[in-house]
Amino acid sequence: MAGGLAYFLPAAQLALDATGQVIRVPTPSPTDLFTSPVPQSPSPSPTTGAFTVLLLGSDDDSKFESDHVLTQSMILVRIVPSTKEVTMLSIPRDLYVHLSPGGFGKIDGAYSYGGPGAAIATVSQDFGVHIDDYIWVGLLGLIKVIDAIGGIDVVTSHPVMDDYYPADVYGGWPYDFERVAVLGGPQHLDGIHAMQYVRSRHGDLQSDFGRSQRQQQVLMAIRQKAHQLSPEDLPKLSSAIGGELKTSIPLSRVAALLPLAASFDNPDQIRQIVLLPPYTHGDGPDGSIQPDWARILPLVHKYFP
Amino acid sequence: MIARGVLGVALAAVMLICGTMTFLYLGTRTSKATVPPAKPTAATPRAQAQSLPGTLYLAQSGAIYSLSAGRFHQLTPEAGWTMPSLSPDGNSIIAVKQARMSSDVYVLNRFGGVVRQVTNNAAPARLAYDPGFNHWSFYPRLSADGATLWMAYDKPKYGYDVILSIWAMPFGGTIAQGKLWTSAADYTGGDVQPVPVSGGVIYTKYDYGPDLQLVGRLWFTNRAFSAGRALTSPDEDCRNPSVSPDGTQIAMICTYEKQVSYLVLAAWNGSTLGARRAIITNQMVAQPTWAPDGSGIAYLAPGVAAGPFQLWWLPRAAYAPPPTPAPTPTPGGPHNGPLPTPSPTAPVVVKPVQVTTNNGFDATSPLAWRG
Numbered sequence: 001m002a003g004g005l006a007y008f009l010p011a012a013q014l015a016l017d018a019t020g021q022v023i024r025v026p027t028p029s030p031t032d033l034f035t036s037p038v039p040q041s042p043s044p045s046p047t048t049g050a051f052t053v054l055l056l057g058s059d060d061d062s063k064f065e066s067d068h069v070l071t072q073s074m075i076l077v078r079i080v081p082s083t084k085e086v087t088m089l090s091i092p093r094d095l096y097v098h099l100s101p102g103g104f105g106k107i108d109g110a111y112s113y114g115g116p117g118a119a120i121a122t123v124s125q126d127f128g129v130h131i132d133d134y135i136w137v138g139l140l141g142l143i144k145v146i147d148a149i150g151g152i153d154v155v156t157s158h159p160v161m162d163d164y165y166p167a168d169v170y171g172g173w174p175y176d177f178e179r180v181a182v183l184g185g186p187q188h189l190d191g192i193h194a195m196q197y198v199r200s201r202h203g204d205l206q207s208d209f210g211r212s213q214r215q216q217q218v219l220m221a222i223r224q225k226a227h228q229l230s231p232e233d234l235p236k237l238s239s240a241i242g243g244e245l246k247t248s249i250p251l252s253r254v255a256a257l258l259p260l261a262a263s264f265d266n267p268d269q270i271r272q273i274v275l276l277p278p279y280t281h282g283d284g285p286d287g288s289i290q291p292d293w294a295r296i297l298p299l300v301h302k303y304f305p
Numbered sequence: 306m307i308a309r310g311v312l313g314v315a316l317a318a319v320m321l322i323c324g325t326m327t328f329l330y331l332g333t334r335t336s337k338a339t340v341p342p343a344k345p346t347a348a349t350p351r352a353q354a355q356s357l358p359g360t361l362y363l364a365q366s367g368a369i370y371s372l373s374a375g376r377f378h379q380l381t382p383e384a385g386w387t388m389p390s391l392s393p394d395g396n397s398i399i400a401v402k403q404a405r406m407s408s409d410v411y412v413l414n415r416f417g418g419v420v421r422q423v424t425n426n427a428a429p430a431r432l433a434y435d436p437g438f439n440h441w442s443f444y445p446r447l448s449a450d451g452a453t454l455w456m457a458y459d460k461p462k463y464g465y466d467v468i469l470s471i472w473a474m475p476f477g478g479t480i481a482q483g484k485l486w487t488s489a490a491d492y493t494g495g496d497v498q499p500v501p502v503s504g505g506v507i508y509t510k511y512d513y514g515p516d517l518q519l520v521g522r523l524w525f526t527n528r529a530f531s532a533g534r535a536l537t538s539p540d541e542d543c544r545n546p547s548v549s550p551d552g553t554q555i556a557m558i559c560t561y562e563k564q565v566s567y568l569v570l571a572a573w574n575g576s577t578l579g580a581r582r583a584i585i586t587n588q589m590v591a592q593p594t595w596a597p598d599g600s601g602i603a604y605l606a607p608g609v610a611a612g613p614f615q616l617w618w619l620p621r622a623a624y625a626p627p628p629t630p631a632p633t634p635t636p637g638g639p640h641n642g643p644l645p646t647p648s649p650t651a652p653v654v655v656k657p658v659q660v661t662t663n664n665g666f667d668a669t670s671p672l673a674w675r676g
Contacts, residue, residue, distance in 0.1 A: 150339040153589055153611050155564050158511040158519040159494030161459065161467035163437045179406045179436045183443065183669040184494055184511060184521060185544055186558070186566040186591045188613045202465040205492035205513065217564065225611040228338035236339065267564075276517070 021116070021248045050080040051132040052304060053249075054120055056111060057215075059139055059168070069138075070108040071119060072199065073215050076129065078304050084264050087271040087303045088219070090212035092280060096288035097126045106288050111136075116248070128297060129304045133248045139169055139199075141244025143191030145222070148240035149229060151190045152221035154197070157214070159184045162200040169195070194218055208289075209276050216272045226261065271303065342613045342665025345370045345377035357618060357660070358598050362389040362398060363605075364670035369400055369417060372616070380417025387670040388444055393451045395675040399423075400445070407439040410456060423454065424480055437462070443469065444671065448501045452476055455499040455506060458483070468495030471508050473529075486529050493519060498671070500546050504575060505533070507546045507555070514539030518562055523555075525576065536578045541569075545671075547602075548573065549595045556593040556602055559583075566590050568604060570624055584624045585657065588617075591668035597676030603660075605668045613665030623655035 057073035074091040093108040100121035101113040110122040116134045124131050137145070146152055160182040167178040169192070180196045182189075189197065198218050204210035229237075249257070264270070275296060284290040345365060360373040367383040385403040392399065397420065398413040407426040414420055423445075428438035445456045454476045457469040468491065474483030486506065489495035493511040500507045505527030514520045521544035526533025537543040543559040555573045558566045559581075568590040572579030588606040591614060595602055601620045608615040 148339065150341070151613065153607055155560050155566050155589065158521070159469060159497060161441075161469070161494055162465075163439075163462070163467050164465065177436050179439060179441075181403075181408075181441050181443075184497065184509075185669060186560075186589045186614075187668040188607070188665060203467055203492055203494065204519075206517070210519070220564065221611070225338065228609065228611055233339055 021246050048082055050078065050082075052076060052078045052129060054116075054123055054131050054134045055219075056116065056119055056134060056136040057139075057142065058111065058136065059166075068112045071111045072108065073212075074107065074119070074123065075212075075215065075219070076123065076127070076131070076304065079260075079264075081260055083269070084266065085269045085271070086264060087273065088216055089273045089300065089303065090209075090216060090275065091123065091127075092208050092212065092275055092289050094208060094284070094287065094289045095275075095280065096284040096290055097122060100125060106286070116246070126291075127300050127304070129300060135247040135249070136245070137241075138244040139195065141241050142198075143169065143195050144240040144244060145237070146189070146191035146194045148237045149222070149225050149233070151188050152194060152218065152225050153186065154189055154194070154217055154221045155186045156182060156184050156189075156197060157217075160197055160200050160203055160214075162196075162202045164202060165196065165200055189218075189221075194221075206276070209274050212274045213272070216274075220267070220270065223261070223264070273299070273303065338609070338612060340663070342366075343663045344379070345372070345661065345664050345666075346379050357603065358596055358600060359674060359676040361594075361603060361616075362391070362673040362675075363616065364389065364667040365665055366667075367403075369398070369413075380413070387667055389673040390446050390671065391673045391675055392447055393449055398673065399447060399454070401443055403441075406436055408441050408443060410442050410445045410454065423476070424456075424458075437464075441469065444498050446499055446501055447476060448473075449503075453501070455486075455501050457495070457497040457499065459495070460485075463491075466491050468493060469497050471496045471499045471506065473506075484529050486531075487524075487526065488530060488532055496524075498545060500548055502548055502575075503552065507536070507548070509544040509546065510535075512539075514542075514562075516562075520562060521560075523557060523578070534576070541581070543569065545592055547593050547595055547671075550597055550599050556595065558590050558593065568593055568602070568619070582624070585619070588657075592670070592672050594672040594674055597674055603672060603674070605666050605672070608659060608662055614668040615662060615664055616660040616666060618658045618660050620655055620658070623657065 055073070055075040055077060056071045058069040058071050072093055074093065076089040076091065078087045091107060093106065095107045096104060097107045099105050099110050099113065100118050107122060111119040116136055120131045120134055123129065160180065162180040164177045165180040167176040168174040180200055182193055182197045198211065198215045201207050201211045278292060279295050279299065280289045280291055282289050342365070356375060357372065360371050362369060362371050364387040367385045367387065368379055369381045369386045369389050371378045371380055386400055387403060388401040390399045396415060398415065400411055400413055401408050402411055409426050410423040412420040412423060424442045426440035426442055432438040441459045443457045445454060447454055452475065453473050455471065455473050458472040459467055459469050462468060468489040470485055470489045471487040472483045473486055474480055487496045487508065490512040493513065496508055496510045498509040505525055507523060507525050509521050510524045510532065511519055511521050520539045520542040522539060523536040523543050523546050524533050525536055540562065541559045542562045543557045545558045547556045553573060555571050555578060557569050559569045560566050566589045567583045568585035570582045570584055591605045593602050593604040599621065601618055604617050604619065605614040606617050607613065
């Protein structure tokens with residue numbers, strides 16, 4: 001008993017520290033500049049047991065103050081346990097929207113102004129989606145998770161070549177660059193190469209959109225690898241990702257969700273959506289991307305009712 | 306009183322031992338999925354008694370290994386070595402050594418010793434402030450006469466647009482004497498995996514398909530700075546070409562724009578590909594390589610789902626079934642009645658053989674095979 005408790009102590013510690021984070025949703029600031037349709041944040045979905053989670057991935061190196069980071073990745077995930085359907089919607093980080101703390105700007109700034117609550121409120125008010133919970137992962141967290149599960153298998157769509165990839169992960173001058181060459185084709189990626197694959201956006205004509213597709217590929221590969229893990233792997237995983245993961249999902253619900261996650265085994269029931277043109281177009285202020293809400297909202301409400 | 310104290314100490318000791326045993330036992334119950342790959346030379350069980358002909362060269366963790374008579378030998382240290390290929394006489398290994406900012410082609414002897422450095426892609430010290438002054442060389446292959454080195458090389462590149470193109474240079478010369486052979490599409494990763502064949506070169510070109518997705522296609526060109534002719538369609542999403550020893554077939558992998566990787570064979574007549582035959586559709590296949598004696602195809606694929614890549618062997622019988630037997634001639638002269646029909650034999654299903662179980666070979670590194 002004592003040995004078992006000692007073995008699982010790191011996992012329990014992380015579970016207590018990382019889960020059940022309180023969301024402080026800022027009071028939306030009214031603005032006269034707001035021109036996009038303002039859908040009311042809907043009530044929770046009528047589909048029994050369905051829930052929506054906002055996945056957030058951030059730079060969290062020394063360029064930023066703790067908890068004032070940009071979200072490089074925002075993926076809205078809706079899970080319907082009764083039909084085992086999953087829908088993933090990648091939100092472009094440069095999307096020009098009304099931010100919940102006030103004013104307009106790129107959506108990746110919402111988290112830096114008001115933490116996860118502001119990110120949730122921004123997505124919720126702009127897209128008209130009820131968000132039940134969030135999961136935030138730092139850069140190092142993703143690398144460590146992938147290494148802790150023994151790497152992932154991915155068919156990389158093309159060689160990802162970048163001469164100016166940020167060399168900010170392992171200390172040193174955070175504004176430095178390094179060269180990256182993740183070659184194309186099937187391969188087993190460790191954490192650092194998986195991060196390079198999903199983070200680089202210089203060598204892709206579709207820039208952030210191409211990167212969003214790669215992020216969804218890697219999420220699917222992590223999910224596939226998770227099927228191979230056993231409960232005894234939890235302590236190793238916990239020590240790897242300590243401090244790099246936060247979620248509002250309470251511990252009791254995490255335990256209930258684990259068997260559910262394992263039951264999603266049909267890739268055809270996982271829908272992946274990226275807001276490519278014509279849903280967006282790239283002529284916004286400061287290099288941002290302008291949303292076409294007239295196209296986006298019907299799409300979003302179809303899959304995130 | 307003393308007996309009670311002794312009992313307490315004994316129980317505490319039992320608790321400690323049981324607790325420790327439980328802790329250690331749980332530690333042994335971790336899934337194999339998280340266990341790091343073993344070095345090929347140390348892996349147990351060793352490569353199976355499956356006797357592959359000749360010597361096969363593979364890369365793992367930045368080192369090149371040879372596999373001969375069921376035994377692995379480490380030829381180079383773990384220092385960024387990858388992508389071995391062979392000189393036409395089989396006496397030299399042409400390989401890439403990759404560093405953080407650049408990669409170079411080297412000539413090694415059969416035992417892994419460096420004979421010479423062929424390219425020099427690291428930026429000179431005075432230009433080291435900008436990573437863009439460095440270059441990559443990948444996928445080196447020598448022509449059949451050994452005079453020309455083919456490779457993917459990231460020149461020209463334009464700022465953020467770093468693309469690999471196919472280059473050919475005199476094997477005894479420098480990159481300054483090299484010639485750019487293909488025009489890579491911008492922001493795609495470029496053109497890679499040149500395979501010199503009679504009359505030209507087959508290579509993989511990455512480009513945007515009609516659905517604006519990035520896909521790989523095999524192309525053939527026989528003229529410098531000409532894309533040439535596409536051999537596969539965008540929706541097939543193919544790469545990793547490997548020509549059979551007799552030059553009549555090409556093995557490749559095709560993904561059909563999904564997270565799958567099928568082993569596909571097609572006849573090759575020197576200018577076009579014939580009908581495709583998907584031979585393996587239930588594994589994530591990488592780097593198919595024909596045995597020099599035509600006895601089968603080696604390839605890399607995960608040993609278990611989502612695991613590191615292992616070496617697999619597909620015997621020839623799996624993709625080239627024996628010919629249908631001819632009717633036995635009737636002794637005693639011409640036969641006037643109906644010809645006997647050969648009795649159909651049940652098709653023998655030949656499955657791939659997993660050669661290694663706990664390695665982690667570099668699936669982006671082509672295999673080289675000496676007969």
